[in-house]
Amino acid sequence: MGRSSKDKRDIYYRLAKEEGWRARSAFKLLQLDEEFSLFKGVSRAVDLCAAPGSWSQVLSRKLRVKEEKKEEQKEEGGSEEVKIVAVDLQAMAPLPGVTQIQGDITKVSTAQEIIRHFEGRPADLVVCDGAPDVTGLHDVDEYIQAQLLLAALNITTHVLKPGGAFVAKIFRGKDVTLLYSQLKIFFSSVTCAKPRSSRNSSIEAFVVCQNYSPPEGYVPNMSNPLLDHCYDVDFNQLEGANRIIVPFLACGDLSAFDSDRTYPLQLDGRQQYRYTPPTQPPIRPPYQQASLLRKSNLLAREDASCQSPDQRLDQTTDQTTDQRLDQTRD
Numbered sequence: 001m002g003r004s005s006k007d008k009r010d011i012y013y014r015l016a017k018e019e020g021w022r023a024r025s026a027f028k029l030l031q032l033d034e035e036f037s038l039f040k041g042v043s044r045a046v047d048l049c050a051a052p053g054s055w056s057q058v059l060s061r062k063l064r065v066k067e068e069k070k071e072e073q074k075e076e077g078g079s080e081e082v083k084i085v086a087v088d089l090q091a092m093a094p095l096p097g098v099t100q101i102q103g104d105i106t107k108v109s110t111a112q113e114i115i116r117h118f119e120g121r122p123a124d125l126v127v128c129d130g131a132p133d134v135t136g137l138h139d140v141d142e143y144i145q146a147q148l149l150l151a152a153l154n155i156t157t158h159v160l161k162p163g164g165a166f167v168a169k170i171f172r173g174k175d176v177t178l179l180y181s182q183l184k185i186f187f188s189s190v191t192c193a194k195p196r197s198s199r200n201s202s203i204e205a206f207v208v209c210q211n212y213s214p215p216e217g218y219v220p221n222m223s224n225p226l227l228d229h230c231y232d233v234d235f236n237q238l239e240g241a242n243r244i245i246v247p248f249l250a251c252g253d254l255s256a257f258d259s260d261r262t263y264p265l266q267l268d269g270r271q272q273y274r275y276t277p278p279t280q281p282p283i284r285p286p287y288q289q290a291s292l293l294r295k296s297n298l299l300a301r302e303d304a305s306c307q308s309p310d311q312r313l314d315q316t317t318d319q320t321t322d323q324r325l326d327q328t329r330d
């Protein structure tokens, strides 16, 4: 993230840097936990779509602190070993107590790798803050987001213990009731929650699915992940007992900072704003090549109107960028 005045104005972005979280998203999970006590009794957790890792940080800090306390108290029967598995397409800097897998959660091979880590010992909690690169075409974005959520749900059915919880980002689009109804097949309680730190201006919310109870005889199956549930275009208009209404809850301390407001830099009792670099800059981000080209003014040239951006990239990639990337790697 750049050092723009907009970043400085975002109160949760600033707080994240002050408190050492890798991203402002940490507050979303913390606020969801305040409302739903998500971490109660949790020793094993999966963080899907985890990079740069602020949710994994929250899990690591919360679960490992609990583990240390239990060990100190020497509870009878001993404490459960904390296990956190984090997965993302992108590489992530290491975190204490977190096993990392770099992979695509929609691929069977990644799902199988996650499942292997939990063999015989199911997870208590699965969280997924996955978001595709948004295109700006709302229907497409909502569809891709829904597919990511279904991939996460599919992995969840393989690793979650009965009674466990699943939390995932959702875009509240017009056909969102289909997703809710699919989730209701597997969880007795499904709530749509909007933490205070999630911008009101965003259609993002989180489904908090509790008490995992798959239908009798359900066998998780990676080759047939789609859930069979009748759905038609009139689904949203159903009346009476068939109508599905998922509770919506604004959560976190509602008098806490409003993520859509601009706050002055000098806060009560706090020092003057000082720039703090990001806690964890991205590791070789996928856009690194483009930003290097842009810095050298090679990404788009007005006078090269007859060449496509791809041609320009192709020409410059071999010599200039690779040399520069090598330098930056060192």
Ligand SMILES: C[S@@+](CC[C@H](N)C(=O)[O-])C[C@H]1O[C@@H](n2cnc3c(N)ncnc32)[C@H](O)[C@@H]1O
Pocket (backbone or CB within 6 Å): 022, 023, 025, 026, 048, 049, 050, 051, 052, 053, 054, 055, 056, 087, 088, 089, 090, 103, 104, 105, 106, 129, 130, 131, 132, 133, 148
């Ligand atoms: C909003 S970020 C997650 C932020 C993270 N929860 C945190 O607190 O730092 C969304 C992440 O989803 C990941 N992602 C998107 N599609 C994915 C996929 N198919 N498989 C794995 N990760 C994916 C992206 O790489 C990105 O890092």
